Amino acid sequence: MAEKKKIILTGDRPTGKLHVGHYAGSLKRRVELQNSGEYDKIFIMIADAQALTDNADNPAKIRENIMEVALDYLSIGIDPAKSTILVQSHISELTELSFYYMNLVTVSRLQRNPTVKAEIQMRNFETSIPVGFFTYPISQAADITAFEATTVPVGEDQAPMLEQTREIVHKFNAVYGETLTEPQMLLSENQACLRLPGIDGKAKMSKSLGNCIYLSESEEDVRKKIMSMFTDPGHIRVQDPGKLEGNTVFTYLDAFSRQEHFAEYLPEYANLDELKEHYQRGGLGDVKVKKFLNSVMQEELSPIRARRAEYEKHIDQVYEILRSGSETAKETAAKTLEKVKHAMRIDYFRDPVFLAEQKEKFQKF
Numbered sequence: 001m002a003e004k005k006k007i008i009l010t011g012d013r014p015t016g017k018l019h020v021g022h023y024a025g026s027l028k029r030r031v032e033l034q035n036s037g038e039y040d041k042i043f044i045m046i047a048d049a050q051a052l053t054d055n056a057d058n059p060a061k062i063r064e065n066i067m068e069v070a071l072d073y074l075s076i077g078i079d080p081a082k083s084t085i086l087v088q089s090h091i092s093e094l095t096e097l098s099f100y101y102m103n104l105v106t107v108s109r110l111q112r113n114p115t116v117k118a119e120i121q122m123r124n125f126e127t128s129i130p131v132g133f134f135t136y137p138i139s140q141a142a143d144i145t146a147f148e149a150t151t152v153p154v155g156e157d158q159a160p161m162l163e164q165t166r167e168i169v170h171k172f173n174a175v176y177g178e179t180l181t182e183p184q185m186l187l188s189e190n191q192a193c194l195r196l197p198g199i200d201g202k203a204k205m206s207k208s209l210g211n212c213i214y215l216s217e218s219e220e221d222v223r224k225k226i227m228s229m230f231t232d233p234g235h236i237r238v239q240d241p242g243k244l245e246g247n248t249v250f251t252y253l254d255a256f257s258r259q260e261h262f263a264e265y266l267p268e269y270a271n272l273d274e275l276k277e278h279y280q281r282g283g284l285g286d287v288k289v290k291k292f293l294n295s296v297m298q299e300e301l302s303p304i305r306a307r308r309a310e311y312e313k314h315i316d317q318v319y320e321i322l323r324s325g326s327e328t329a330k331e332t333a334a335k336t337l338e339k340v341k342h343a344m345r346i347d348y349f350r351d352p353v354f355l356a357e358q359k360e361k362f363q364k365f
Contacts, residue, residue: 008033009149009183011045011088014065015055018072019212020297021196021205024255025155031077033153033186042083043147043329044073046322049089050139053132054123070318072215075308080321086329087322088143093333097142097340098135104171105138105164113137115160141165146333148181155195159185176343196255201230201248213297215304222301226294231286238285244276249289257296265295 010030012018018027034042046069051062066087073085088094110116116137120129132139144152144165152162162185169180197203198211205212213225229249235242244250253272262269269275275292278284311318341347348354 004150004181005040005148006038006151007147007149007181008039008042008151008153009045009144009147010043010153011047011143012069013047013051014062014069015051016065016207017068017214017216019205019207019214020301021198021212022072023076023215024196026153027072027076029153030083034077034079034082039151041147043149043332044078044083044085045088045143045329046070046086047088047143049094050136052089053130053136053139054125056130056132066322067315067318068216070322071308071311074311074318074321075215075304077307080325084328085321085325087326090326091146091330091333093330093337094139094142094146096337097146097333098139100340100344101138101141101168101172102135104168104175109164109167110134110137113160113164115157118157137161137164138168141168144183145169145180146336147329148332148336149183150181151186152183153186156187157195172340172343176340179339179343197248197251199225199229199248201246215301216308217301219298219302219305222297223294226297227287227290229290229293231289235279235286239282241282242279242284242286244280249286249293250276250279252293253289253296256300257293261292261296261299266292 008030010026012022012026030042030044033039046066048062048066052059055061070085074080078085116134119133123133125133140161141164144162145168152165154162162183166182169182172180195203196205198205198209199213200209200211202209202211213222217225226249229252230247231249232243232247234240253275257272259271262271262275266275269278275284275289279289338347338350342351345351
């Protein structure tokens with residue numbers, strides 16, 4: 001018996017340019033997984049259809065960010081020779097799968113989904129919830145199963161969504177026979193990366209709050225934002241003891257700094273623990289720590305900027321990567337849909353048994 005292929009599905013909603021929160025939380029890990037050689041296929045989806053569930057009155061917002069997200073993907077090192085980048089709305093099979101899966105999920109179950117509840121509250125939908133948005137866990141299940149994903153890299157806040165997919169897979173297979181692949185969750189190993197705060201210290205980094213550092217920003221803009229970062233409001237003088245908890249600068253250092261950065265940019269400290277200890281006992285100013293963080297971040301973002309600049313010169317090639325990837329993904333999703341319809345016994349015109357049954361039923365002579 002052939003060993004089951006290892007397949008990853010992941011993606012982002014194209015509601016804006018991607019920022020370092022996306023990079024630390026998932027994008028960097030995707031490149032590592034892509035280059036690990038452990039996976040047979042990797043699908044990376046620009047989830048424009050899902051983005052429209054709460055932006056239906058502003059499709060231009062989604063349209064203008066399709067290429068921005070594609071450029072962000074390519075600039076961080078996503079390789080179209082190793083990963084298939086696709087546009088969700090181009091894969092009509094996903095909509096049909098969602099329709100069939102809806103019959104396997106109750107309204108009360110969707111209402112209990114913690115991620116859905118949190119997202120509804122965050123968007124102030126209250127009782128005016130668009131049906132498409134309310135049912136997006138089902139749409140997500142269609143995305144995952146369409147590409148027979150065995151692995152889905154997610155943050156902890158998205159774990160309930162994956163659990164809902166697993167429930168749908170179990171229910172479908174129980175009712176119609178073993179057809180769908182059950183996915184496993186893959187969490188980041190760096191806990192600091194899972195929830196990178198905004199530069200203002202607020203828990204969430206978001207475009208609407210204006211507290212992001214975007215992957216495509218210039219060196220000077222990144223420097224300005226880092227130097228304005230929220231630290232410890234009680235750390236007024238250099239000699240004052242400083243707090244690490246809630247200190248955005250140290251959270252970013254937890255996520256991005258490595259041992260070799262100290263030898264390169266701050267040789268008086270052996271590692272991050274030493275830097276933290278000095279800050280906590282007093283005698284270390286915020287400006288010095290921020291300058292070190294800026295050096296770390298610039299080293300991380302510089303090659304990303306350079307790759308993006310090259311791809312921006314060849315937008316027609318980026319367009320072709322999206323078009324070709326979507327066509328490849330559509331072929332894969334079509335095969336899954338065919339298996340699903342066969343399992344549900346609704347593939348009437350592809351199943352020769354159906355006509356034979358009807359003849360036997362109606363032609364009694």
